[in-house]
Amino acid sequence: MENKETVLVTGGSGFIASYCIITLLNNGFKVKAAIRSLKKADLVKQMLKEGGIQSFENLSFAEADLENETSWEKAAEGCQYVIHTASPTPHTDAKTEDDFVIPAKNGVLFVLRAAQKAGVKRVVLTSAFGAVSYGTFKNTPYTEEDWTVINDTVAPYQRSKTISEKAAWDFIKNEGNGMELSVVNPTAVLGPVLSADYAHSLQVVKQMLNGEMKGCPKLITGFIDVRDVADLHFKAMTMPEANGQRFLAVAGEALSMLEVSAVLRKKLGSIAHKAPTKELPNWMIRLFAIFNPKLNMIVPHLGLVKRASSEKAKSLLGWQPRSVEEAIVAAAESLIKFNQI
Template identity: 70%
Template sequence: MENKETVLVTGGTGFIASYCIIRLLNAGYKVKASVRSLKSTDELQAMLKQGGIASFDNLMVVEANLNNESSWDAAVSGCSYVIHTASPTPNTDAKTDDDFVIPARNGVLFVMRAAQKAGVKRFVLTSAFGAVGYGTSKTTPYTEEDWTEINEIVAPYQKSKTLSEKAAWEFISTEGKGLELAVINPTGVYGPVLSGNFSHSIQPVFQMLNGAVKACPKITSGYVDVRDVAELHFLAMTSPAANSQRFIAVAGQAVSLLDIAKILRKNLGEKAAKVPTKEIPSCLVKIGALFNPKLALVLPYLGSIKEASNEKAKRLLGWKPRSTEEAIVATANSLIHLNLIKK
């Protein structure tokens, strides 16, 4: 299984990044994982062990920062491919749109410039469905042809993903000089967590199991298992058909938060005793948002149904995602297994 090629995976301790590293190591690649501080090395190795990796002989952890362009030259050196997952996320202390947008856009360009100089073959960018289906509404599923329209209702995170992805495509068209680009646009990412420091996307299931949510807001979205997101990154890196393409990562039809609650109750029995059984009227959410900043964050999504198509990834790359139900149950079981749910 030995493969002499090296892949840089940025944001190494992230949810998607860690599974990309697992997929690459299992396929025999050498991996450089970038982290903001080498102090994160033990955390990363513990996560990878939880994911089934027994040897770190083909793993090198390197320090690089999205705010420091010069830090990427050494990180990219010797790499045939880059999988760039690192980006500001909604659980940061960002105060303004620029706190999201500027690091995300600059970070993409810093890593792409370094990759282009180092002779990297292909750059796989982790964008998001946030760059596809916001600021607009559709009665048909969103596809890779769609782009988020930046307006006052688009949240800073989605804005950062949209503008940073557009910057990547612009770089390829103007400065790429042979560097190939493929982009992955995941919907909500579920699947087995590898540590207590888990992604913001896991919060709905975590809060439901812990009884922190008494009723579900009316929000309907697409979801996908993190293992399938990693597989799609791998296919986008290795398949000739993926060059210059973007791919939505979604398991199937969109489901509501209440649907998720029902899946948890059906599959977990007593372990899901605290999971809510009803929806909260949107008017009550709007009133509560006047006093609770966390509730205010969900207002743009109330009542919306974001259907997305996975047809392109399946057709071009042969991608075969798990079901949404399997992803949700795997998320819950991992939280329980790691003793992250209150008894």
């Protein structure tokens, strides 16, 4: 397939971005991968090779940073589409809302302004389920109509995703001048990693297999395979029906952490013998969190059931994700392959 249209993919060395690049190259598009430092270009190529890409003829790189607006103008030049995956990710050093919110919101606006200046047709923004389901409670599955209500219970990462996505929609409405926007809101992303440098969302599988997680916190959420997230981005970019729409990316029913562990034990046998077999009470997690700051990020979510529906993406775009079990097993097998277990 030949298609000489160029797509700027931001956060080009990231988990979701690398699979978006693979999908675009396999469908004949040219890709310009935006990365913070061009020193990472070889790592990106290595990951793409792991994902089956043989030729880099249609791949180029641009150096761009979420905190530097002018870098995005150069990056967007000559591009017809943008897939904006770059965003600050959760880390335990983040003490204030500003550590997440300011770079996330500014980054979105920098990219949108640069895209508009370059004459880009459509931007696809990677938001998150974190912009959909927090600060509220529903017995029924969350849909694209739902928005996180920002209050004291909402952690900085979810705040950043909510505020930056709303900023994107406001920009399109007030200053878009005809540029189109689609948004993808993934739940917890699993699936096969392409290198030993992988997304924070796979930590749970690694900790279960390594025996670091002695018991499961009471968390229930949706999961999705990264390959299906990339496919949904592609559909959101290319299909006319996707303009102006949000799409939740989730496969099947929400699972508890204990159910995830059970899938690993069932599918991987003795390799998963360290995976936990019991749930820990919420008070115990809260107590541990006093001494282990990493646990602070999950405390606000304890006991919450976060179900989501992907019906819109399926019916409007014909999207068909893999099963949750396949995403969990693929994540585990790839972590083993890269000697992370």
